[in-house]
Amino acid sequence: MRHLSNLGIGILLLNLLLKVIFLDSQPIAGDEPFSIYMAGMAPREIVAHLMTGNNPPLWELLLHYWTRLFGIGPFAVRFMPLVFSSVTALVLFRIGARFFHWRAGLTAALLFTFSDYHVFFSHEARCYALLALLTALALYLFLRVMEERGRWGMPVLALGIVNILLVYTHFFGLWVLFMQLVCALWMRMREKEEVWAHGHFLALGMALVGYLPYLPVLWQRFTDSAAHGTWVRPPNGLDSLYTMLWNFSNQPLVTVACILILVGGLVRIGMGRKGGGGPTEKVVVAWFLVPFLLMFGISYVMPMWLDRYLVHVTPAYYLTLAVFAHGLFPSSKASGAVSLLLVVLFATTFHLDVDNRRDIRSAVAKVRELRQHYPASPVYLCPDWADLSFLYYWDTSCFENPSPIDDIKKNVCECLRADRVYPVSDKVWMDSDAVAQADHVIYLDAAADFAFPDNGILPYLKDTFAHCERFHYPEVFYVHHCSR
Numbered sequence: 001m002r003h004l005s006n007l008g009i010g011i012l013l014l015n016l017l018l019k020v021i022f023l024d025s026q027p028i029a030g031d032e033p034f035s036i037y038m039a040g041m042a043p044r045e046i047v048a049h050l051m052t053g054n055n056p057p058l059w060e061l062l063l064h065y066w067t068r069l070f071g072i073g074p075f076a077v078r079f080m081p082l083v084f085s086s087v088t089a090l091v092l093f094r095i096g097a098r099f100f101h102w103r104a105g106l107t108a109a110l111l112f113t114f115s116d117y118h119v120f121f122s123h124e125a126r127c128y129a130l131l132a133l134l135t136a137l138a139l140y141l142f143l144r145v146m147e148e149r150g151r152w153g154m155p156v157l158a159l160g161i162v163n164i165l166l167v168y169t170h171f172f173g174l175w176v177l178f179m180q181l182v183c184a185l186w187m188r189m190r191e192k193e194e195v196w197a198h199g200h201f202l203a204l205g206m207a208l209v210g211y212l213p214y215l216p217v218l219w220q221r222f223t224d225s226a227a228h229g230t231w232v233r234p235p236n237g238l239d240s241l242y243t244m245l246w247n248f249s250n251q252p253l254v255t256v257a258c259i260l261i262l263v264g265g266l267v268r269i270g271m272g273r274k275g276g277g278g279p280t281e282k283v284v285v286a287w288f289l290v291p292f293l294l295m296f297g298i299s300y301v302m303p304m305w306l307d308r309y310l311v312h313v314t315p316a317y318y319l320t321l322a323v324f325a326h327g328l329f330p331s332s333k334a335s336g337a338v339s340l341l342l343v344v345l346f347a348t349t350f351h352l353d354v355d356n357r358r359d360i361r362s363a364v365a366k367v368r369e370l371r372q373h374y375p376a377s378p379v380y381l382c383p384d385w386a387d388l389s390f391l392y393y394w395d396t397s398c399f400e401n402p403s404p405i406d407d408i409k410k411n412v413c414e415c416l417r418a419d420r421v422y423p424v425s426d427k428v429w430m431d432s433d434a435v436a437q438a439d440h441v442i443y444l445d446a447a448a449d450f451a452f453p454d455n456g457i458l459p460y461l462k463d464t465f466a467h468c469e470r471f472h473y474p475e476v477f478y479v480h481h482c483s484r
Contacts, residue, residue: 004097011093011109015086018113019122022353023082024074029358032125033388033399036072037412039063040402051217058168059127072399078122081129085122088129089113091136092315099143099280100323107339108322112315114346116250120354121311127169128311134166135176136315139287142180143280145199146187156199160206167211171218172304175291176312177207182290183283225302232303235296240305244292247307248317250349257345258321261338265324281323287316357475360386363444364393366471366479370442374481377420377440380430383451384423387412390444394421427456435464440483447476 028036038046038060046064050057063077070076089109096105112118121128141159148155163180166173184200211218235241242255249255269282292313299305325339367379381390391398391412398415413423424430435441441461448455458480462468465482472478 004102007097007102007106008090008093011106011113012086012090015089015113015122016082018352019082019085019119020079023078023123025353026123026356027359027361028074028077028125028392029356029360029389030124030126032077033392035060035063035125035127036067036077036392037388037399037402039067040072040399051214054171054221055127056168056170056214058165059130059170062130063125072396074125077125081124081126082122084129084133085118088118088133088136088315091133091140092319095136095140095143095284095319096322098140099147101326103336103339104319104322104326107325107343108319110343111318111321111346114250114343114350115248115314115318116350116354117248117307117314119350119352120356121308123354124356128308131166131170131173132311132315134162134169134173135312137162138166138176138180139284139315139319141203142183142200143283145203146280146283148199156203157206159200159203160210163203163207164210167207168214170312171221172309172312174218175295176287177204179287179291180204183286186282186286187279230303232299232306232309234303235299235305241296244296244305244307244310248314250346254345254349257342261321261324261328261342264328265320268324268327281327284316284319284323288313288320292317355474358389358477359473359475360389360446360477361393363446363471363473363477363479364390366473367442367444368394370440370479370481374440374442374483376438377442378431378434378438379419379421379442379444380457381416381421381423381444381446382425382448382455382457383446384425384429385451386444386446387416387423389446390421390423391415394419424457425452425455427460430457430460435461440481441465443480443482445478445480450476 038049041049041064043061043064046060047057050060062080066080067077070079089112092112093105093109096102096108098105118129118132121132138159141155141162144155145159163177166176180200181204184204242259245258246252246255249258265285269285292310295304295310295313321342322339325342326335328338329335371377371379381387395415398412402411416423422430443457443461445458448457458468461480461482466484468480468482470478470480
């Protein structure tokens with residue numbers, strides 16, 4: 001037992017070391033500025049505002065107290081998800097070691113550790129590292145309740161609490177609860193283990209009661225998405241399944257190896273070979289495979305096939321690979337070699353610094369440089385909801401004391417307009433008189449055509465000014481400087 005504890009500590013320290021090196025190298029971008037800005041508000045205002053949108057409030061509430069202690073710099077706001085991600089690796093090790101074999105636990109933890117996918121989320125000040133941790137904890141506690149065989153106790157209570165935290169972290173935490181329901185019903189009906197399921201049903205009941213205040217919000221978001229769709233595009237056949245596994249597995253060669261192990265393990269379970277396909281293994285496999293395939297199918301009707309929306313399947317994905325590799329061959333040496341090969345493939349293809357392809361930092365720096373040369377020039381920014389990303393690198397003081405919820409947009413716009421920076425979504429939003437009188441105009445295009453097709457801003461500027469030069473910053477940022 002002592003060597004297992006030492007291995008667990010080693011895994012935790014390895015994750016902390018590898019993931020802290022480039023923690024603040026990538027720009028704060030995407031939805032990170034939104035979370036940081038929201039975290040600056042009072043807890044009551046955070047909850048009130050997020051009840052009108054797409055995000056349950058747990059992550060922003062945690063970030064609120066975290067930033068009160070450590071500030072809103074990139075390193076500070078990303079250190080908490082780094083810790084969550086590192087602890088997730090430890091939980092995966094504990095699941096594998098307790099319910100299968102220490103080698104399976106070590107393999108699963110190392111696959112997670114050397115996953116570009118999770119390095120990315122450990123470097124992002126959003127809720128996804130927390131969602132992965134809570135999913136791994138839920139799986140561990142679910143298996144503990146199975147292990148107790150009906151003796152209700154702390155694992156049931158802990159599972160209920162984790163379930164509540166899951167659904168207040170992200171709406172897709174409900175997929176984890178759904179899998180608990182599926183697995184509990186399966187054990188009761190097929191495995192004839194009715195007493196095992198009682199604790200699981202109790203934990204799910206706790207989650208339902210705890211989530212009652214938020215159910216109207218969930219229903220409103222669901223009906224709105226069903227009626228109007230989402231910005232996510234539908235999958236593209238089997239290629240989308242392969243691409244998603246590629247996201248989880250670093251490189252194509254590694255992905256092919258993972259697929260072969262998955263197929264081999266499923267065949268072993270299907271053939272009922274000795275030593276494979278017990279209830280515990282089936283639960284782990286189901287936690288990955290069922291939501292993975294269901295979300296793929298549902299996405300043709302209600303698109304949700306996006307890499308970050310599948311974070312909750314990845315703990316079971318790495319565990320499934322580890323358990324299948326461990327049991328793929330009767331020979332312990334052969335299975336050990338497969339496990340080692342898989343870890344080596346992940347370790348030699350992962351990156352310590354995963355590019356988020358959102359270089360808003362350099363784009364804002366270019367705008368600032370141009371403004372210094374042409375101080376009278378107005379700056380236009382499209383789409384208008386890229387204002388927080390721009391503002392984080394333009395003037396972070398506006399993040400320190402954000403206004404109450406009713407004035408969020410007003411506060412952000414006032415901070416920008418004070419420096420003659422104007423968020424717009426169409427050329428009709430632009431002040432035509434100011435443009436006509438200006439000798440220079442700076443325009444930051446942050447995927448404007450994707451957000452607002454036919455916005456007409458750039459053609460309008462090119463028709464108005466004699467010369468426009470363009471500067472590109474990965475992946476979607478274009479700074480245009482137009483002059484007469």
